[in-house]
Amino acid sequence: MTETIRRTDRVRASELVGRGWLNTGGEEVTLEDLRGKIVILDFWTFCCINCLHVLDEMRPLEERFSDVLVTVGVHSPKFDHEADPDALAAAVERYEIARPVLDDPHLTTWQAYSARAWPTLVVIDPEGYIAAHLAGEGHVAGLDSLVEELAAEHEAKGTLHRGDGPYVPPEPVSRTLRFPGTAVPVTRPLGADDDGAAAGRFLVADTGNHRIVELDADLETVVRSWGGGAQDEAGAASDGGQKGHRDGTGAEALFTEPQGVAILPAEVAAQVGYDVVVADTVNHRLRGIDVAGDRVITVAGNGVQRLIDSDRVTQEQTGGVGSLGTEPLEVSLSSPWDVLWSAAAGTLIVAMAGTHQIVEFVPTTGELRVLAGTGLEGLTDGAADEAWFAQTSGLAVDAAGDVWIADSETSSLRVLRTAQDPRAPQVETIVGEGLFDFGFRDGDPSQARLQHPLGVAALPDGSVLVADTYNGAIRRYRGEHTAADGTTVDAEVSTVARGLKEPSDVLLDADGSTLLVVETNAHELVRVAIPEEFLTVDEGAMQSHRPSTDVAPGELTLTVGFSAPTGQKLDDRFGDPTQLKISSSPEELIVSGAGSSEGLARTLQLDPSVGEGVLHITARAAACDGAPGEEIPMHAACHLYQQDWGIPVNLVEGAADTLPLDLRGVK
Structure with missing residues (x-):
C-alpha cells in the first residue's frame, strides 16, 4: 500500500540544543528563528556512508525549495573522535556541507527527537510541528512530495515565510591538496615522455579538490593533474576544485570526491587503452585515465547509486556473490572507495563501501562480479557469500594473494582468503568486534x-x-x-x-x-x-x-514501520520483499526470535537474568516504480530501503513490551 509519509498527529518539535553551530556566522539558531520555514533535521555522523549519501541526494531538493526549506544537520557522533569539534569542522568543509550544522556531541537533540539510527530525518512544518520521521536513505521522492504539500498548505494559511535561511557560507581556502584520500607509487612510466623521471612520484586522490594529481618525490610539486578545473601555477585548485561527472582531457574531466587509485600493469593497459583506474566515489563510477593521451573515460557504473541489485544473479536474490554482467556502463555501483590490482587474481578489486561488498572488475572483458559480502551491514565471517561487511574501505593484497580489508564501520581489520582455494574464498576478522x-x-x-x-x-x-x-x-x-x-x-x-x-x-x-x-x-x-x-x-x-531504552523482560514485540513512497509499490514479484535480521550482544539476551526472516514484525523472548544488552536489528524493504494494484513493469526502477539499528536496552519490570521503529513509517 502506498501512503503519505506525513504524520497525522500534532507533536510540537523540541528545541535544538547542542555545543554550538557551524555555518551560521557564529550565530545560535532556535526553532523560533526558523518559524515559517519547512525544516528538515538531518541526524548524521561523518563516518557514516549512508549519511553521506543523504547529503548528496538532498542537494537537489534543497536547491529546488531554497526559499521555503531549511535543512539543519544535527551532528550526533557515533565514534569518540567524531565528538572533537575540530574534526567536525573539518568534515563540514570536506563534504562541502552548505547548511547550518548543530554540534550535538552529547546526543541531547538526538534523544529529544527519539532518533535511533544514522541517518534519521525529521520534518518540521512552518508552525513548529513534526510532520514526518524517517530512518535511512532513499527518501527524497517522498520528501519532495511532502515539502510541496506543506508549502502549498501553509502558503494558503499565511504561515509560510519565503526568503533566505540562516546558512552563512565559510570563506573559501585554496590548498595544493585538500583532504587527500589515497596514494599509490608510480611503479612504471606513465606516458611516452616519462623516460624514468616518474621514479619516486605518487598518484594521489586529491579528494577535496575533486581531482587526481601526480606528485613529485618532494610530496609538494604537482607534475600533472586530471579533473578539478582551473588551478594556479603552484598546482592548487581554485575554490576547492570543480566537481561533477565529465569525460574528456585532463583539464575538461570532472570527478566528485574520488578516493581510490590503482595503476594497471602495462600489458593490461595496452589492451584496454587506459593506465589508471579511479574510484570516483560520489559519482558511483569507476573512471579510467589514459595518461599518454591525456584522456579520462568512464569504465564502469551508470551513475545511479545501487540500492537494490536489479541485475540479480537469480530472481530470488537482492544481493550476494555473483556476476553483475559484462556491460559495465549499465551496472549501478555504490560509493566505490578503493581499487587495487591483484596480480594473483588478474583482476581489479574494488571496495564497494555503499553496499558493504568486495567487487572485482576485469578491465579486459568488462565483467563486474561481487566477490564477497551479502550487502547487509555488520560483521559476520565465513564463506564469502555469507559474510557481512560495513563500509569496506582500504584494500591491500599480500604475497599469497589474500586481500586485506579496512572495514571502517566495524573498526576492524579483515582478510578475504583466496590463496588456499580461490573457488571457496573465506572471510576472517583479525581485529574487531562489531558495529x-x-x-x-x-x-x-x-x-x-x-x-x-x-x-x-x-x-x-x-x-x-x-x-x-x-x-x-x-x-x-x-x-x-x-x-x-x-x-x-x-x-x-x-x-x-x-x-x-x-x-x-x-x-x-x-x-x-x-x-x-x-x-x-x-x-x-x-x-x-x-x-x-x-x-x-x-x-x-x-x-x-547511545541512550538506553527500557523494555520489559520476557516477550517483546518489535515492529518496523514502512510505507512505499508515492509512485512506488512493494516489490512482491518474488515473495515478501521485507526482511528482518535480529541478533544481540550478549547472545544470551535473546532466548528466542533471533535470526533472519521475512516480514517487519517479530516477537522476541528476552532473558530477564541478563539485565541489559544491545539489540542489533537490520530491516530491508524493496519497492519498485509502479501504481498500487498494477503489475510492476519488467524494467521498472527498483529501490532498496535498509536501516541498521544498535539499540541498547535495559530489562525493567513494568516497562514497555513493544519496540516500534520506523524505516519509512507513518505514525
Missing part, C-alpha cells in the same frame, strides 16, 4: 581495538599496517611467526606512529625504511620513520554511546 565496538588497544589481536580505519598495507615481512584513522595512528598487525632463535612469537597488534590528523592511507616508501602516510586532515602526504621498537598502547575498548 559499535572500537577503542585504542594493542596486544592480543582478539582484544585489540581500532577506531574507523580507512587504509591498509601488506608488508614484505608478512605484517599488515593499518591507517587507524580516528585514532590518528598507524598500527601494525603481525601474525604468529618464528623468531630468529627458533621460538614461536604470538600474533600481536602494535602502534607504529600516533598524533596524526586522520590518516586515511599508508604505504611503504621506495627506500623501504620509511612509511608514506596520507594525512587527510593536514592536507598533505608525510614520511614517517619506521621505529626500531613499536609502541604498545592500551587506552581501552569502547562502545558507541
